Amino acid sequence: MTRNTKTALTATAAALLAAGVTLTTTASGWTLPTWLQNKAPSSAPATGDGPARLTPTAAAVAAVTAPAAPVAPLPPGQTPNYRAIVQTQGPAVVGITVAGLHKASNNASGNDDGEGAGSAAMPGLENDPFFRFFRGVPGLRMQPRSAQPFRGQGSGFIISTDGLILTNAHVVREAKQVTVKLSDRREFSAQVLGSDPATDIAVLKVDAKNLPTVQLGDPKQVQVGDYVLAIGSPYGFEQSASQGIVSAKGRSLPGDSNVVPFIQTDAAVNPGNSGGPLFDAAGRVVGVNAQIYSQSGGFQGLAFSIPIDVALKIKDQIVAHGKVEHARLGVTLQDLSAPLASSFGLEAPDGALVSSVVPGSAAAKAGLKAGDVITAIDGEPVRVAGDVSSRVGLARPGDKLRLELWRDKTRLNETVPLGRADKDVQEASAAPQGGQLGLALRPLERQELRSAGLDRGLLVERVTGPAQLAGVQPGDVLLALNGKPVDNVEQVREALKSKPASVALLVARDGQQIFVPVRLG
Template sequence: MTQTAKTTLIATAAALLAAGVTVTTTASGWTAPAWLHGSKAPVSAPVAGEATPAATAATVTAATTLAAPAVTLPPAQLPNYRAIVQTQGPAVVGITVAGLHKVGNDDDGDDAPVARGRDDDSDPFFRFFRGIPGLRMPQQGPQPFRGQGSGFIISPDGLVLTNAHVVRDAKQVTVKLSDRREFSAKVLGSDPATDIAVLKLDAKNLPTVQLGDPRQVQVGDYVLAIGAPYGFEQTATQGIVSAKGRSLPGDSVVPFIQTDAAVNPGNSGGPLFDAAGRVVGVNAQIYSQSGGFQGLAFSIPVDVALKVKDQIVAHGKVEHARLGVTLQDLSAPLASSFGLGAPDGALVSSVQPDSAAAKAGLKAGDVITAIDGEPVRVAGDVSSRVGLARPGDKLKLELWRDKSRVSETVSLGRADKDTQEASASPQGGSLGLALRPLERQELRGSGLDHGLLIERVTGPAQLAGVQPGDVLLAMNGKPVQSVEQVREALKGKPASVALLVARDGQQIFVPVRLG
């Protein structure tokens, strides 16, 4: 290297270091020559006013020492999908069912999409279809149907897991193995709340899947689905975990695993494998506006399915616990209104009388931040934990109440079948509310014991979604019974407030930004 090149490189390094720039290298990167590190190699005298190579080397060493260590991620390796299919595929089964549908069921035909908890086919959250597309014939009375799904064997003596909706109303259930053997299956039990069913085959020494721990699966991990989409048996599709702990409309119990592995009608009830070939989920739902796969699939964590299986095998039925509260997620404005630093937790918007929550002293405005030491991030965390518990189980709840932390122990109740958790219209300050106290008859008719009727909405409250006809029950967790209380709460000019309003028989918190 010429003297000019050396001098230029030294000056460039010195300039970068003076500007606070530190260069880190990898094994395959550039290595500084010996003369830059102050070795004994002959170096021409430096130009006047420039740093010597030795001084430059000392500066480089010091800067490198102060720099944060480079973070390197281990290279991602594709799982051996071929091995997973060869070793686990024999335990994946196809299921065909036959029976009678009553007119009025939410399945209108073999190819009718079903939204969990709804009868609206326009809702994009569809259950997997029963069967493959066919011709619908409007008829009266019970209609025969044939359907198809998937499942997987979990014990050599013939226990099979699948979705409850696959075998619903089925009079005949046939399970077909990968080696073409067929067995008539008995439905030991099913649980609509989690959409899990357990079948029993009269057989021995059957191949079984390897079960995994869905808690160890992280977003970005590889997954593989095997099933019979549209009747095409032993179809394998791959993808990644897109999200965890998803709560879907009508499904308050299951913390779904979201994936982008292609699943379609007929995959329902089939297994979702992790990269090591262990079952971590049961494919159950898709989000679709067309009826086909659109990149959003949802699986029931296998530990949830196994809890249901244990109850069905032991008792023939499943019992779910009930807390007796209405919950909603926290937003940043709501969290600020309650004095929380982050919008983590489940906000209690109402407590049902004589419920387990009421007996434990929970009240509207409490924020559940942890259960038995496990942090709660969203309302679905509470719903799934409670829904999967047994009646009588005790949970320790960590609460945020009146800007301080408290603990309550609650003994869970039993879930029902239908329960899965002033006359001048003075203005309410800068909220934009026209309020008046409820008349005695209005209180009796609404079933409330206090509240202010919201007659007109403008400004911040209108932007937040408050509606005329709502009843204002509380501000920032404190009940309000007069307009003066509202004005008093606004004297401090808070940046936001949390309004508890009653609407259509429900209580919800509405965050309102005032600043």
């Protein structure tokens, strides 16, 4: 699932969630009837034990295997040649269908309000904030059983003539069978070389040669207001093109890992567009379409794409090592407001405020302290906290970053060797602490309590599921649960033992205390 400023978007997150607005991935968990899929009948059946392939005409094969011609640069003030972009780059855009078996949860049959419907179509999303998007989709309500079949749809694009394809990680999550369909209706079985949930990028490989490829661009050259074009398979309608402009760059999404500095656009993106390319006005891929904000489940003017340079960094690691390693600094960051900047002696609210430092982390070893403001990384200015999160998250463990800090109205420079973001350790620590709440909590250090002006509380380090859906954010301090003060994680576990249908959390955020109702049942 945004970074004009993270402050602006994060500040509205709770209100959006309360209004029913959710951040959704754009992979479709269902397929259209055959008569709506615009499919031409195959002239010859598949033969042999290999992947099924439709037999295209010779002219169609020649058209898609020819090298993509570049699209002429756009003169200032003129509309892009969308027809040329679709004709030259569209053949390298593919449709992706996935299938597999998903272990059913206890509520797989759904509740009266539709909660849980569609779990078979989108595996693993029972406690995912994106899951509500799929409530009420006809035909997706399943009865509980040990394993349920699921099918899903998405998009992708070919980046090498020998069959490397980029798509979203959530498109192929838990998939046992992945099929790639080209614009000339050839179909190939695809191997998932690897995927990275942190950035939502996956790399596929098909056994083919001389495939058409897209042209790759530089997202740093794209500016707000520039024309863009999205091509994909929304709701299974293959090779659908939609145009718009870049609405914002460097977006940090509420509740997201903040590793990705998203490109925000108003190009229409819907379920099934996930993993498809976002083209600039010259027909070069600058992003991978991934998420939308929606109150209805369909497109409402807010779409988010992963910059292609981010995707290519992840691709390189997957191809070389079969996995992705992310670095970790070990701090909790927040954006600066004008009053906060003034109180720290800064002229403008630019920078990332360190609200806490994880003991034993790379930041702690380098001497970072709560109250430090990171104003630059390797000489590049930091405007919002997401700038630091994305830069660190895309680095490799062991990489060194030169941080410019503002401490006690003095500028300092620290070189920090980054640690390793161990996903297994993070999930293991998060799972038992918040129970079905979806919270990873830890007690605050004395210095942190003093800095926050609190005498107790548990720091929210990570949030998923019901708590995230209710608007709880990383960096919040949990003060009480159902009116009872909490000083340690065990008190939270004890309060959840009775499996209440809902709880009221008292959290401290930005110097204020608010109650957040969280529905659990």
